[in-house]
Amino acid sequence: MDLILETRGLSKRFGGLVAVDNVDIRLGKGELRCIIGPNGCGKTTFFNLITGNLKPSSGRVIFRGTDITGWAVHDISQLGICRKFQVPSIFEGLTVFENMRVPYYARAKPSIFGRAQLAKNVNAEIMGHLERVNLADHAHELAKNLAHGQKQWLEIGMVLASRPSLMLLDEPTAGMTVAETKLTAELVRKISEETDLSILVIEHDLSFVKEVALKVTVMYKGAIFREGIYDEIQEDREIRDIYLGRHR
Ligand SMILES: Nc1ncnc2c1ncn2[C@@H]1O[C@H](COP(=O)(O)OP(=O)(O)OP(=O)(O)O)[C@@H](O)[C@H]1O
Ligand SMILES: [Mg+2]
Numbered sequence: 001m002d003l004i005l006e007t008r009g010l011s012k013r014f015g016g017l018v019a020v021d022n023v024d025i026r027l028g029k030g031e032l033r034c035i036i037g038p039n040g041c042g043k044t045t046f047f048n049l050i051t052g053n054l055k056p057s058s059g060r061v062i063f064r065g066t067d068i069t070g071w072a073v074h075d076i077s078q079l080g081i082c083r084k085f086q087v088p089s090i091f092e093g094l095t096v097f098e099n100m101r102v103p104y105y106a107r108a109k110p111s112i113f114g115r116a117q118l119a120k121n122v123n124a125e126i127m128g129h130l131e132r133v134n135l136a137d138h139a140h141e142l143a144k145n146l147a148h149g150q151k152q153w154l155e156i157g158m159v160l161a162s163r164p165s166l167m168l169l170d171e172p173t174a175g176m177t178v179a180e181t182k183l184t185a186e187l188v189r190k191i192s193e194e195t196d197l198s199i200l201v202i203e204h205d206l207s208f209v210k211e212v213a214l215k216v217t218v219m220y221k222g223a224i225f226r227e228g229i230y231d232e233i234q235e236d237r238e239i240r241d242i243y244l245g246r247h248r
Contacts, residue, residue, distance in 0.1 A: 001026070001028045002029045003026055003027065004027055004029045004063065004165065004166055005025070005027040005050070005062070005063055005166055006024075006025065006061075007024060007025045007050070007060065007061050007062070008024055008059055008060045009023075009024065009060070010022070010024070010025075010046070010049055010059035010060070010061065011023070011056060011057050011058045012045050012048075012049055012054060012056055012222075013057045018221075019042045019045040019222055020045050020046050020222050021042070021221065021223040022223060023046060023059070023219075023224055024224070025217060025224070027166075027200060028198070029198055030192075030196050030198055031198050031215070032188070032192040032212060032213065032214065033201070033213065033214075033216070033217060034201050034203050034208075034212065034213040034215075034216045034217070035201065035202045035217045035218075036204065036216060036217075036218055036219070037218055037225070038220070041219045041220050041221060041222065042219055042222040043170070043202045043219055044170055044202065045222075046219070047083065047168050047170055049061065050063075050076075050081065051073060051076055051077070051081060051168065052071050052072055052075070052076040055070055056069060063076075063081060064079075064080070077162070077164075080164050080165040080166060081164060081166045081168065082159045082162045082166070082167055082168070083169075083170070084152075084155050084159050084169045084170060084172060085170055090151055090154050090155055090158070092142070092143050092144035093142065093144065094143055095139065095140050096138050096140070096141055096143055096154055097140060099143050099157075099158060100129060100130065100154075100161050101126065102158065103158055103161040103162040104122050125161070126161065127139070129157045129160045130157060132157070132160065132190065132191055132194075133154065133160070133187060134150075134153055134187060135153055135154060138150065147180075148175055148176065149177065149180030149183070152172055152180075152184065153184070153187065156169065156172065156187070156188075156191075160191070160197075164197065165196075165197065165198060166197070166200070167191075167197055167198070167200075168201075168202075169188070169200070169202065170202045171202055171203060172184055172188070172203070173203065173205050173208050174204075182207070184208065185207075185208045185211030185212045186211065188201065192212075201213075206234070209233075210230055213229075213230050214229060216228060216233045218233060218239055218242075220242050225238075225242070226239060
């Protein structure tokens with residue numbers, strides 16, 4: 001398997017608490033993987049270690065063959081790992097379309113003569129991304145007027161606009177209605193099928209996981225508890241007990 005991301009013995013301690021415990025994960029190029037696990041089991045901390053928001057206590061992070069352990073957030077995102085946080089961080093006072101332009105202009109520094117051409121190409125690309133995230137019809141609406149689910153989609157669109165090779169989504173369906181959750185699952189699966197992006201999704205909602213994931217990594221108390229396809233995970237009694245708080 002051609003790997004895009006690998007962690008080796010990745011750990012993070014906060015004082016006496018081991019938030020991430022010796023995690024080895026191997027994600028293939030183009031793979032779509034869900035990470036599930038109960039509250040506080042270390043999922044977001046694991047993402048923070050990949051993106052450079054936190055430095056690991058021990059272990060390595062390898063991205064496309066490069067050891068990026070300890071790199072700065074900015075350098076890691078430049079290299080192609082882009083992330084959507086648990087809480088949406090869009091610009092409420094801008095339109096949907098203007099929000100989508102932000103990642104382009106943050107990245108590109110074209111000459112004055114190149115700007116017009118850039119704008120033309122970018123506009124077409126943005127509309128393509130907006131189609132993908134179900135927002136093409138809302139391009140000229142102010143972001144603050146979007147429904148909660150649509151704001152989350154806009155943020156996924158902005159991640160796409162930054163042209164990553166690995167996209168990390170932290171609970172993209174948080175606070176969504178059942179209908180929005182289903183649409184989000186379809187949208188993520190479609191992005192995975194139609195692009196060569198690799199995607200890691202942290203998700204609590206098992207209906208979402210069922211809809212999108214081939215492979216699921218289950219975390220528990222900072223460590224990997226199981227890895228398998230959804231059907232295996234769903235039938236696993238110990239995993240059900242973890243979710244119901246019955247596991248010791
Ligand atoms: N900066 C920090 N300082 C100290 N403890 C932290 C810090 N960040 C996280 N923790 C602790 O590490 C553990 C893992 O937290 P984390 O946020 O990674 O869990 P999670 O699986 O993402 O949970 P949730 O499902 O609620 O989002 C928790 O016990 C949390 O309180
Ligand atoms: Mg979290």
